Amino acid sequence: MHRSIQELGIDRLSVADRIALAQEIWDSIAESVQNTAPNAAEIAELDHRLSEDENAPESAIDWQQIRSAALRKWSQN
Template sequence: MLEMNSTSSTMHPSADHSGIFALPVEERIDLAQRLWDSVRDEIEALPLTAAQRAEIERRVAEIDAGAVHCEPFDALMKRLLAE
């Protein structure tokens, strides 16, 4: 399994990431989820533009109105990995 170094705050743009793309799909999904988890709290602290806020409000309204189907993330990933 690929180890992530949480002490590094930047990634050099010329770094060779080919090893990541060679991982089995399950490990790449796990890596992507762990990467997202590592930035989730920081992203929530970033200010939203008016357009981003409006889009969030529009999507929440669609969910509240029952206009879109929502599926829990865990169920979605289980279904996708089974396909």
């Protein structure tokens, strides 16, 4: 069942209230996902990534390098 924001009256809310509602919806989704066990395909992918990391730890990229590259790219735009 798909209902539009107009049918639900969401379009009549203030921007601040719509943002707060979106955050509440996002939080409820995150909570639901957090309480859901990974399926077989997800477990297989995690096992594959762990195996790759254990076999070639030097190929990992440090978070600070990723963050710095992203910030440089963002500041160029």
